[in-house]
Structures are given as structure tokens and as C-alpha cells.
Amino acid sequence: MGWTSYHLNGELKDGKYIINIKSECDRLLTQKAHESHGVWYKEMTVLKSSMVGRTYYAAVKTTDRDGNYHIWAAVFLTSTDQRNYNNFAYKDMDETCGPMQCKCPKGILNLLTDTDSEYAKKWREQCWAYHESKKSPNSLENLPIGSKITFINQYTLSNGTKPGDTIVLTKVKKPGKKRERKYWTDGIYRWGSGLIPKDFKVIA
Numbered sequence: 001m002g003w004t005s006y007h008l009n010g011e012l013k014d015g016k017y018i019i020n021i022k023s024e025c026d027r028l029l030t031q032k033a034h035e036s037h038g039v040w041y042k043e044m045t046v047l048k049s050s051m052v053g054r055t056y057y058a059a060v061k062t063t064d065r066d067g068n069y070h071i072w073a074a075v076f077l078t079s080t081d082q083r084n085y086n087n088f089a090y091k092d093m094d095e096t097c098g099p100m101q102c103k104c105p106k107g108i109l110n111l112l113t114d115t116d117s118e119y120a121k122k123w124r125e126q127c128w129a130y131h132e133s134k135k136s137p138n139s140l141e142n143l144p145i146g147s148k149i150t151f152i153n154q155y156t157l158s159n160g161t162k163p164g165d166t167i168v169l170t171k172v173k174k175p176g177k178k179r180e181r182k183y184w185t186d187g188i189y190r191w192g193s194g195l196i197p198k199d200f201k202v203i204a
Contacts, residue, residue, distance in 0.1 A: 003079075005089035019080050019088055022049060025056040028092070029074055033063065040065065047071065050105045054078050056090075057104040059111040071113045072120070075099040095120040100194035102126040129198075138202055140193050145182065147171045148204035151197050159189050168203070169196070 008024060010017030026046045033043035042062050049058035056076040063069040073095040081087055093099050095112075098119035104127045115121060133139045143149070153165040161167070169184040169191055184191045 003077075003089050003091045005086040007085050008088040017082075019082075021054075021078050021080065021088070022051050022056060024088065025049065025058065025074075025076050025078070025090065028076075028090075029058060029060050033065070047111055048108050050108060051078075052101075052103045052105065055101045055103065057101075057108050059108045069113075070115075071111055072096075072115070073104060073108065073112055073123075075101055075104070077101070095123045098123055100192075102130050102194065106131060133198075140184070140196060140200075143171055143202065145171055145173050146204075147202060149184070149196070149200045150203050151200040153195075154197060155195060157195075167191075 008019055010019050012018075026049055029044055029046050031041060031044045034041050042064060045061045045063075047059045047061050049056065051057075054077065056074070056078055058074040058076075059071055060074050061069055061071045075093045075095065075097075077091040077093075079089045081089075095115070096117040096119050102123065109124060109127055112124070115124075134141055136142065140149075148168060148170050150166065150168045153161055153167050154163055156162055167186060169186055171182060171184055174181045174183070184193070184196065
């Protein structure tokens with residue numbers, strides 16, 4: 001699926017209009033069971049959702065006509081731009097797509113029912129591995145500002161980076177109004193943690 005963008009009215013908070021991304025994504029995943037033009041649409045209910053950075057995660061319950069149900073994970077990439085009329089954009093995925101975003105909160109993971117999808121199983125394993133890795137002092141999250149890591153890139157990226165390229169990243173900080181933002185950069189581009197393999201090496 002590609003990106004979908006449209007205008008979304010903001011909510012007035014502390015004198016500013018804020019786009020409630022979580023609420024909008026919840027709405028997109030909620031529907032009552034109904035029939036339209038001979039097609040039956042199942043009931044969908046968001047049981048629990050959370051924003052981790054700009055990524056939306058949710059446990060969604062889908063109920064069949066006979067009452068049987070399963071609970072699966074939704075993963076949305078999101079973006080906002082108040083300079084444009086179409087100020088909200090999202091890219092919707094589910095766990096069977098094998099998303100690179102693997103920071104789904106434990107509370108959502110614990111609600112999911114069994115799945116036959118190998119992609120979903122692998123994604124869940126990666127999410128649990130992420131939570132386990134956070135306990136290590138050498139995890140991406142726990143490494144201090146100024147740390148340098150290196151690894152062999154696995155992806156073809158729009159910035160010209162190819163699989164097999166050696167990457168060196170530095171952890172830097174950008175002060176924010178509410179909290180300090182930390183991220184990895186090669187000096188030009190930011191790198192999301194989903195692009196950094198588990199076998200990276202700390203070099204400084």
C-alpha cells in the first residue's frame with residue numbers, strides 16, 4: 001500500500017491546533033458489521049493502540065458473522081505537515097506485511113491471537129527481541145550520545161545507498177520543547193532503527 005493523504009481538522013490544545021494522529025488511526029480501523037452491495041463487511045474494533053514516535057500500532061479485533069474472531073496487529077506510518085491543506089498522511093500495513101517497524105508495545109503484542117502467517121510470526125519475534133534488547137547497555141536506545149556504530153547495509157535506499165555498503169552512524173541529539181530527541185545519522189541523513197541490523201558493531 002502507498003501513502004494516503006487528506007485534510008484533518010486539528011484539536012485546540014494550549015492555544016495550538018494539534019492533529020490527534022492516534023485518534024484518527026483508531027477511527028480508520030473501526031467499523032460496524034454491515035452489508036453493502038452484496039458484500040459483507042466484518043466488525044472491526046481497536047482494543048488497544050499506541051504511538052511510538054510517528055508509528056501507530058494497534059491490536060485490532062475482527063469478528064465474523066458467526067461470532068468467531070481473531071486479533072491482529074496494525075502498523076501505520078504517519079506524517080503531518082501543517083503547511084499543506086492535506087496535512088495528514090498515513091501508510092497502512094498489518095503484521096502479515098512484515099513491517100520493518102518492530103517497536104510494538106508489549107501490551108498490544110499480548111492481545112494478539114495465534115496466526116498462521118510466517119511474516120506475522122517473524123514480526124512478532126522481532127518485536128519481542130526489540131524489548132529484550134532494550135535491557136542491554138549496548139542497545140541502540142541505551143547507547144549514549146556520541147556513540148558510533150558500523151554495519152553492512154541490507155537495503156536499497158532512495159539516497160543512493162545500496163546493499164553491501166558499509167555504514168557508519170553517530171548518535172546525536174536535537175533539543176525539543178518537551179523532550180530531547182535522539183537519532184542516528186551518517187552526517188547527512190537520519191537512519192531509523194528499523195534499517196539498522198542487529199549485528200551492528202559499536203566502534204566508539
